[in-house]
Amino acid sequence: MTVYPLPAAELKGEGMTSQRARDRLAAMLKDSGIRDARVIEVIRNLPRHHFIDQALHSRAYENDALPIGHGQTISQPWVVARMTEALLEHFDARQGMPQKVLEIGTGSGYQAAVLAALVPQLFTVERIEALLRQARRRFRQLGLTNLRSRHDDGKLGWPDEAPFDAIILTAAGDTIPTRILDQLSPTGVLVAPVGSPSRQTLIRMRGDGQGDFIQEELGPVSFVPLLGGIG
Template sequence: MSMHQLPPAALKGEGMTSQRARDRLAAQLRESGIRDPRVIDVIRNVPRHHFIDQALHSRAYENTALPIGHGQTISQPWVVARMTEALLEHFDARKEKPGRVLEIGTGSGYQAVVLAALVEQVYTVERIEELLRQARRRFRQLGLANIRSRYDDGKLGWADEAPFDAIILTAAGDTIPSRILEQLSPTGVLVAPVGSPSSQVLIRLRGDGQGDFAQEELGAVSFVPLLGGIG
């Protein structure tokens, strides 16, 4: 979905899932420090209610994480916006356009769809087969052609398609798995939560092209744990 491609009419919603509800969420994001208008516009237009169970539709445009089954959640919109913004800032500073992005942890597919509106190609890996099946259906219904998905252990990344211009993790481990970091371009950017369940921080690693990565802390967050294997 490009910046100019709105979701099909059937996904636009009404009542608590209407455009008015999305506009309120966009305003909240601006008030809470999200500055990039591209990110705010995409989150305003992506039908978040399409990524959760119908029983939760009335809460789709609240700025909160919601359960999606299998012990997983759809991330809080502010967190999705901040991670996406942090990724884009790296390319803006280099006066480059974001190209190929790897996402570890497809979940509902929401973060992948937000990214797909702003980068050339998204590669997303999910270890829970049922979640990936549902996400793939959503990608098809939204008519997205620039998302590729894989059922696999996310800790392994997607080596066949490396290197990536950017990598984003939607689950937290104590450290960034070395197999994933090895798949990042020397001038790329990685955005991920790191830490224990009780104390996590969002970090950004930015490559200098010489093999070194500068690390920044972007604030406290709360994510599900990064697990290995497939389920």
């Protein structure tokens, strides 16, 4: 597992952003049903306050979605943990790890940073340029070198780098875009919220190696809509 470099002094936090606050968050995740110790440890070490506006730093380690501008949010830590865990579970059953992962919807960069601590190669696409610029700055400050980002329409995926062992979407559409599903390895896994704004479900689609996908429902969630185009 990739280990984060020691955060710079300004990223370590104090008070409501201290390591003690992160430890409480990690304990909450475990108590709330997150079982993967790797995921919990990454979230315990990652400075979530680094991914939000300073005015919201006191709420960084609460289990809440928070605004990041442009009508977008940073997801609840529990949701980030559950999606990451759901992705890894597919490979644990095969006694392996995903080598190449695609994220659709970089947003603040938080989910991407969690994934980049766990997999060798992480590719992330964001349609809003201003958010991507901020996320890239955060990635550099954290020393993440196994992550590539792209400003593009997320519904297009990243076809030049396909196929991917795993794909994760951090915005909800009525269905999974075919162009994204086509970029998944035949034995890969996709984790995404699907549904209308009033009723969304987290799903996991597992490739059977024969061209078919087995779909599972993992529970209700609430995400911003999956939009096309760039901004």
